[in-house]
Amino acid sequence: MSSSDRIRWGGVWLGLLGLSCSQSSGYEPQVHRLVPGWGLTTAPVSGVIEGENFLSVPTQHVGGTDAVTLDSHFEVHLGSRALDDVAWTDTRTLRVQIPEGLAPGWYPLTVVTPMGGRVELPRAYYASDRPLASLTAQGFVERPRLWTGEETHLVLTVNNPGGTRALGVRALLRPVEPGGVELRSEPEPEPQDVDPGGQASFSWKLAALTKGTVHFALEVQGHEEITGQALQAAPQTLQVEVRPRPSGALFAWPSVVTVGQPFLLTLRVKNDGEGWLRGVWPWMPSVEGVSVTLSREPIPRLVDIGPNESRDFVWNAYATSSGEGRFKARAAGIDELTGGEVSIEEVTSPPFTVLKPGELAVRFSQVPPSARVGEVFDVEVSVDNPGQSEVLGVALEGAGLVQGGQTCQVRLVSGITPQKVNLAGGQQAVFSARLQVQQPGACSFRVGAQGQDGTSGQSVVAEYATSATMPVTR
DSSP states (O other): OOHHHHHHHHHHHHHHHHHHHHHSTTOOOEEEEEESSEEETTSOEEEEEEEEOOOOEEEEOSSSSOSEEEEOOOEEEETTEEOSOEEEEETTEEEEEEOSOOOSEEEEEEEEOTTSOEEEEEEEEEEESSOOOOOEEEEEESOSEEOTTOEEEEEEEEEOOSSSOEEEEEEEEEESSOOSEEEOSOSSOOOEEEOTTOEEEEEEEEEEOSSEEEEEEEEEEEEETTTOOEEEOOOEEEEEEEOSSOEEEEEEESSEEETTOEEEEEEEEEEOSSSOEEEEEEOOOEEESSOEEEOSSOBSSSEEEOTTEEEEEEEEEEESSOEEEEEEEEEEEEETTTOOEEEEEEEEOOOEEEEOOOOOEEEEEEOOSOEETTOEEEEEEEEEOOSSSOEEEEEEESSHHHHOSTTOOEEEEEEEESSOEEEOTTOEEEEEEEEEEOSSEEEOOEEEEEEEETTTOOEEEOOOEEOOOEEEEO
16 A cells, blocks of 8 residues: 555544544433523524534544644534534534524524534524513512511512513512511512513511611522523612611702802701600701801701601701812700600711802904905804803893994894803803904904803803904905
């Protein structure tokens, strides 16, 4: 046998060896699943076929550029549809691209190996013309702050935004850590089916035993009606506080003001208990971040607050510096049942913002150095807002731009553009007009601007600006 024959038969022998290994006992290809197991028909879907013994066929070559080549060409079919985009990754993984436009329904999966071996997986993929069921959940506590001995309900609402039913939806409630709250209903209510676009509610009764905070974890599970795939909503975590004292909230209104603009600071005290709080009074609030002047006494100064009621203490205020600030305040009262003092924990307001008031500054940014009688020219006026607050409805003010000055007569060829603008803090607007001079002489222009502060509502007026003199000749 010649050397060339030995080389050729050597390559064939290695190929047959790969065939023998792939078909011998324990090396038959197997398909476990196609991931994902479903997809919409309106767009291509990238998938992975998971299995075993996806063996490629090696062939050794003598005298060529490649010593060994691998035949890793696998054919994949979904039903009768051959998939064009198939890539071998390793002996357990094939990557495929499932085309759009499949008819809705179940499809078997067929894999053909490089040596002709076939393996099938029935009902491997479901093509759907609508999204399948999915689960979202939102839980809340009717009253998250309780007095000892009170009861409340924890409610979980489960939604199915998909186009098929979610079956056997289960909700499980369990405490994450010990606390002063007792569960007085079953931790797992009866499962429910949730229709497409529908929702289901689960409820638990809770009772407050002792002071403390308990965290509850909520888990939601089910399965999709067509594919049977497991469904799970994002876990929810809620907390319930058992507190022996009332609560407070502090807020400034409006929350965005300008320096010197009056605003109100409100401390709202809520009595969550079943007895009266007598003689509730607040301490003087403190502020950080900005400088604020407050009235010495709130309105009212002293109040009684009935069960499950709230009352507001209000201070008149104005800021004397710009920036972002927060208020802190606290209050106390007398428990009618025990006669003891009940203090309210210090509360902090959401941040409020104090802006420098909006301002307007006018200047002529374009005036021709000279003109001839009958000549048409452009004049531009720049208006700046060096403040922080937006100025609304900014418009030029005064007739000097049209009439000119000194011995000049000017005709307006086109109107002032724009007529009005809203000018944010630190921004600039340019107004322009096209004019025509009608006689020789010297022209100068004078104009102002005005608008309204978008935060305080105050009028904002700019000082008039006068342009340089423009000679006019024939």
